[in-house]
Amino acid sequence: MFFSGSPVNTAKIQCIVVKTYGQWWQSLHRTMLRGVLGKTFRLVGYTIQYGCIAHCAFEYVGGVLMCSGPSMEPTIQNSDIVFAENLSRHFYGIQRGDIVVAKSPSDPKSNICKRVIGLEGDKILTSSPAGFFKSHSYVPKGHVWLEGDNLQNSTDSRYYGPVPYGLIRGRIFLKIWPLNDFGFLRNSPNGHRFSDE
C-alpha cells in the first residue's frame, strides 16, 4: 500500500500498520502459538523422561530380545523372543552353562547369543572330541569361552577365540515366544563340552 503524500501522513500510516501488526502477533501468540509450543515442549520432556527410564531398565535390569540365526538350535530357534536379565553381568554372576548375549568381537554394533562353556582358567578342548590328537587351551583371565548349541552351524569361540567378559550384555533365562515353547531354557545338549579335567 503506497500513499503518496506528506511526511506526516506517511508517519501516521506507518504507526497504524505497526500497531495492527503488533496486535495480530499478540493475539496469535496468546491463542495458538503458546498452546502449540507448550504442548511441543511437554511432549519432548515426556519423551526424554521415558527414554531415560527405558535406558535404565535395559541397562540395569533386563529386556526382551529377539534371536535370529540357527546357532543355538534346538534350545533357541530362529525368531524366538527371549527375556534377558542384566543383573548377573553387573554382579559377575555368569556361570558355566548360562546362555548369554554379548557384543560381537568383530562387529561391536551387532550382538551374538551363545552359551558359556568355560570361565577364566578353565581348560577347553579345542579339537574335535572324536579326533585322535586332542588339543587343549586355557581360557585367559577376564575372558569366557562361548559356543553355540548347534555345533555344526555356529561361529563362536572356536573361530574367534575367547571373548572378553566386558563384551557380555546379559543372561538369557526365559523364552517368551513361541508360546508352545514358553519357559526356562534347557541345559546344553552338548554335555561333553563341559568337561574340564
Place this chain on the structure above:
Amino acid sequence: MAQSQGWVRRYFKAFCKGFFVAVPVAVTFLDRVACVARVEGASMQPSLNPGGSQSSDVVLLNHWKVRNFEVQRGDVVSLVSPKNPEQKIIKRVIALEGDIVKTMGHKNRYVKVPRGHIWVEGDHHGHSFDSNSFGPVSLGLLHAHATHILWPPERWQKLESVLPPERSPVQSEEDCLQGSP
C-alpha cells in the same frame, strides 16, 4: 492437624515425582553423554598424571562421541580392561582395524589388527599395561573418549589426538586400499 498432614503428603508426592524423573535422567546422562573420572597410574605420562601419585588428573569422558564406535588414531580413550572387567583403563589409540603395527614387547613382532579391533598403548612405554601385553582389543569394550583435563586447574586443557610419529602404523588400511607397494 489436617493441613499439616496434607502438606506432608504433597511434599512426599512431589519428592517421589522428582526422584523418578531426576534419577533416570541423571543416570542416562552419565552413561550416554559424558561423565568425569579420576586417572590413576603412570601409564599415560607425560600426557596424564605427570606428577605421579601426588596429584591425579581428572578428565572429562565423552560417551556421545563413541556411540557409533568411531575413533581416530591418536585419540585418548577409556575402555573396559580385557583382563579385568571391573576396571577401566585409559590409553591412546595407535592403530585401527586393518593396520599393521610394529609392536614393542609383544610376542609377535608385527601384528595386523583384526576387524572390529583397535590397538591401544600408553604414552609411557614400558610402564604401561596395554595392547603390547594383551593384544588388540575389541571395539565393543570402548567406553568413552577422554577430551579434556578438568582438574587440577593449572592443567586445564584439551587432550589433543596426536599420534607419536614413531608409533604410526607400518601399513595402514588406507594404504592397503590404495594399493601402495
